[in-house]
Amino acid sequence: MSVVDGTGGLGTRVHGDVITADDPRFDEARDIDNRAEKSRPAAVVRCLDARDVAESVSFAVAEGLPVAVRAGGHGAAGYGCVEDGLVIDLRAIDHVRVDTDRGVVAIGGGACAGKVDTTTHSFGLATTTPTVSTVGMAGFTLGGGISYLTRKHGLAVDNLVGADVVLADGTLVRAGEGGDEDLLWGLAGGGGNLGVVTELRMRLHPVSVVTGGPMIFPIEHTERLVRLFRDWIPQQPDDIYAFLALLSVPPDEQFPAELRMHPACALIWCNTASADRCNEALATFRAERPVVDGVAQVPYPALQSAFDEGAAAGRYGSLAGALFEDLPDEAAAEYQRFGASQPTPLCQSHLYPLDGAAARPDRGATAWPWRDAAFAQMFAALAPVPGAEPALRAWANGFRDALRPYAMTGCYANFQMDEGPAAARACYGDNADRLARLKGIYDPTNVFRRNQNIAPLR
Numbered sequence: 001m002s003v004v005d006g007t008g009g010l011g012t013r014v015h016g017d018v019i020t021a022d023d024p025r026f027d028e029a030r031d032i033d034n035r036a037e038k039s040r041p042a043a044v045v046r047c048l049d050a051r052d053v054a055e056s057v058s059f060a061v062a063e064g065l066p067v068a069v070r071a072g073g074h075g076a077a078g079y080g081c082v083e084d085g086l087v088i089d090l091r092a093i094d095h096v097r098v099d100t101d102r103g104v105v106a107i108g109g110g111a112c113a114g115k116v117d118t119t120t121h122s123f124g125l126a127t128t129t130p131t132v133s134t135v136g137m138a139g140f141t142l143g144g145g146i147s148y149l150t151r152k153h154g155l156a157v158d159n160l161v162g163a164d165v166v167l168a169d170g171t172l173v174r175a176g177e178g179g180d181e182d183l184l185w186g187l188a189g190g191g192g193n194l195g196v197v198t199e200l201r202m203r204l205h206p207v208s209v210v211t212g213g214p215m216i217f218p219i220e221h222t223e224r225l226v227r228l229f230r231d232w233i234p235q236q237p238d239d240i241y242a243f244l245a246l247l248s249v250p251p252d253e254q255f256p257a258e259l260r261m262h263p264a265c266a267l268i269w270c271n272t273a274s275a276d277r278c279n280e281a282l283a284t285f286r287a288e289r290p291v292v293d294g295v296a297q298v299p300y301p302a303l304q305s306a307f308d309e310g311a312a313a314g315r316y317g318s319l320a321g322a323l324f325e326d327l328p329d330e331a332a333a334e335y336q337r338f339g340a341s342q343p344t345p346l347c348q349s350h351l352y353p354l355d356g357a358a359a360r361p362d363r364g365a366t367a368w369p370w371r372d373a374a375f376a377q378m379f380a381a382l383a384p385v386p387g388a389e390p391a392l393r394a395w396a397n398g399f400r401d402a403l404r405p406y407a408m409t410g411c412y413a414n415f416q417m418d419e420g421p422a423a424a425r426a427c428y429g430d431n432a433d434r435l436a437r438l439k440g441i442y443d444p445t446n447v448f449r450r451n452q453n454i455a456p457l458r
């Protein structure tokens with residue numbers, strides 16, 4: 001019997017289950033996507049509503065328990081769990097409600113992207129969601145949110161119009177939409193620093209069928225393709241979108257046998273432009289003779305979940321990130337080098353454009369500060385089983401370090417492991433001071449510190 005499940009403990013104060021180490025569900029309850037960063041909490045509380053969240057926060061503060069907040073569990077740094085602390089698990093708060101009159105979708109704090117996409121798709125609408133459907137909308141959005149729709153409709157933070165939030169003192173408040181606008185500003189890129197979001201409200205757009213899918217090229221063409229993509233994408237209208245990926249061709253019959261499990265360079269498209277305009281854009285890269293051309297008209301949710309299988313297989317790994325204002329030719333050569341030396345076939349690196357609608361807001365418009373960045377880069381080194389972590393870390397960090405001379409100072413919070421306070425603060429760039437002041441107001445004792453943490457300024 002522990003302080004958590006004993007008489008008068010948390011179990012008597014919430015509707016949801018409180019799961020401790022003696023419960024057969026404990027291992028499943030504390031599981032997170034990146035098992036290399038797993039920890040052993042005192043308990044996991046499966047919250048069923050905002051009141052459960054408020055009770056859980058108040059309980060943890062009173063008992064001095066460290067807190068982790070978990071939605072989709074895909075945070076690579078492992079912040080969705082905490083050693084000897086209380087995991088506030090929001091997975092059961094996963095409602096998705098579409099308001100067509102307002103053009104807004106209300107999303108439970110634990111809902112995953114796939115549920116959002118399939119629900120909004122029934123209305124011919126979509127919001128900015130990540131490229132894998134099992135990622136939690138809250139963790140994704142609060143960190144920034146780079147999506148297939150980012151050039152056209154901005155980052156997820158640009159589409160966040162309101163939220164319900166449990167603060168460190170256990171109160172439930174409304175951010176935005178006539179509620180606290182400062183809090184909304186801080187949620188839009190400040191990660192989980194300011195409170196627990198029990199509902200997000202996000203803008204919807206008329207997106208239904210897109211011209212999307214992969215175009216795959218031999219890995220030897222990488223350097224040339226990086227240069228071409230770098231120069232070409234900024235000249236395109238917002239409704240043309242692709243990101244560049246270094247990956248291994250999946251062991252799937254739809255791909256030529258000689259390519260399967262071999263490294264390759266790919267463009268992953270998601271165009272919302274007219275058919276003529278799409279064909280014109282695709283022609284530029286079809287002229288580069290892809291070995292696989294899988295671009296077709298697809299429902300947006302189908303594209304958004306197309307990479308789920310590969311992502312689910314990589315359960316042990318390391319992530320790194322970088323941001324670029326420009327990518328000189330020397331950087332393109334590093335893509336060639338590291339693309340050809342991926343330590344496992346599950347490794348991927350993605351170069352996401354951040355121009356178009358994502359670049360238009362003022363640098364201070366949201367806590368996400370990277371409006372001057374032309375590209376965000378993600379390096380994911382993954383394996384299906386434990387044991388290779390040092391090699392994975394060496395590849396992801398080695399790739400990042402090779403590109404560091406060309407990168408901006410700071411990182412996108414969602415693409416960073418736990419690298420200490422200075423690296424965490426650098427995620428907020430020029431907006432770090434304002435965010436620290438808000439942290440001092442909403443969470444002065446730093447209850448919510450399992451994140452890219454900003455120290456409260458009081």
Ligand SMILES: Cc1cc2nc3c(=O)[nH]c(=O)nc-3n(C[C@H](O)[C@H](O)[C@H](O)COP(=O)(O)OP(=O)(O)OC[C@H]3O[C@@H](n4cnc5c(N)ncnc54)[C@H](O)[C@@H]3O)c2cc1C
Nearest residue numbers: 071072073074075079080130131136138139140146192197
């Ligand atoms: C396979 C994969 C694909 C990805 N694709 C993309 C992509 O396309 N674009 C992109 O930008 N990023 C992408 N990411 C990164 C992803 O956005 C972050 O890892 C994000 O933090 C995951 O959120 P989560 O809710 O799933 O994770 P969790 O581990 O549950 O949460 C991560 C952190 O977010 C905070 N948090 C989560 N929920 C709440 C809440 N309700 N209230 C307050 N704080 C909360 C907490 O600090 C928590 O520790 C991807 C990651 C993976 C593993």
